[in-house]
Amino acid sequence: EVQLVESGGGLVKPGGSLRLSCAASGFTFSTYTMNWVRQAPGKGLEWVSSIIGSGTYTYYVDSVKGRFTISRDNAKNSLFLQMNSLRAEDTAVYYCAREVGDTWGQGTVVTVSS
Amino acid sequence: DIQMTQSPSTLSASVGDRVTITCRASQSFSRWLAWYQQKPGKAPKLLIYKASSLERGVPSRFSGSGSGTEFTLTISSLQPDDFATYYCQQYDSYPYTFGQGTKLEIK
Numbered sequence: 001e002v003q004l005v006e007s008g009g010g011l012v013k014p015g016g017s018l019r020l021s022c023a024a025s026g027f028t029f030s031t032y033t034m035n036w037v038r039q040a041p042g043k044g045l046e047w048v049s050s051i052i053g054s055g056t057y058t059y060y061v062d063s064v065k066g067r068f069t070i071s072r073d074n075a076k077n078s079l080f081l082q083m084n085s086l087r088a089e090d091t092a093v094y095y096c097a098r099e100v101g102d103t104w105g106q107g108t109v110v111t112v113s114s
Numbered sequence: 115d116i117q118m119t120q121s122p123s124t125l126s127a128s129v130g131d132r133v134t135i136t137c138r139a140s141q142s143f144s145r146w147l148a149w150y151q152q153k154p155g156k157a158p159k160l161l162i163y164k165a166s167s168l169e170r171g172v173p174s175r176f177s178g179s180g181s182g183t184e185f186t187l188t189i190s191s192l193q194p195d196d197f198a199t200y201y202c203q204q205y206d207s208y209p210y211t212f213g214q215g216t217k218l219e220i221k
Binding site for chain 2: 035037045046050059060063072095097100101102104105106107
């Protein structure tokens with residue numbers, strides 16, 4: 001069964017850091033582009049970042065450039081999102097998703113508040 | 115960046131109705147457009163990819179069409195399970211962008 005499971009969310013103060021993880025199973029992880037998508041409370045979906053299968057190329061929405069870093073470990077079938085200099089507006093459920101979004105994790109909640 | 119605008123934002127309909135949701139892009143692109151359904155507290159579910167390709171396991175009452183700057187999602191006969199929020203997303207170029215969503219409510 002194809003599955004994605006996120007972890008690492010939590011409550012952090014403004015300016016703090018968190019590292020999200022997404023564990024993949026049931027497919028050849030290294031051959032897929034992976035994405036992070038977030039959803040602020042009561043709001044719509046926002047694409048955050050993508051990384052191609054080899055990890056060579058990464059892409060970010062402007063609002064997180066320079067603060068967030070996407071990475072992957074294909075040997076461990078894992079996707080990561082390092083989030084630094086967090087702001088209140090980064091508060092959201094963060095989902096990892098495969099390719100065009102045929103598979104999503106259950107989401108992990110990030111709350112940035114003092 | 116390609117901006118995606120969905121309409122309507124809210125749609126009230128009854129079981130058995132045919133409904134259409136529209137997504138307009140700020141610039142033309144190839145058919146790299148997806149439609150998702152999301153229910154409260156759940157992850158989005160892919161319905162349509164490449165503008166008109168039905169994801170495996172999705173009922174055939176869902177269909178997508180369009181190209182260029184205008185795309186539509188049609189549900190031919192609404193079922194009780196279809197009341198949810200729907201999003202379009204372009205994946206033609208980075209940054210990928212979503213529409214703001216259409217909430218489909220029971221009339």
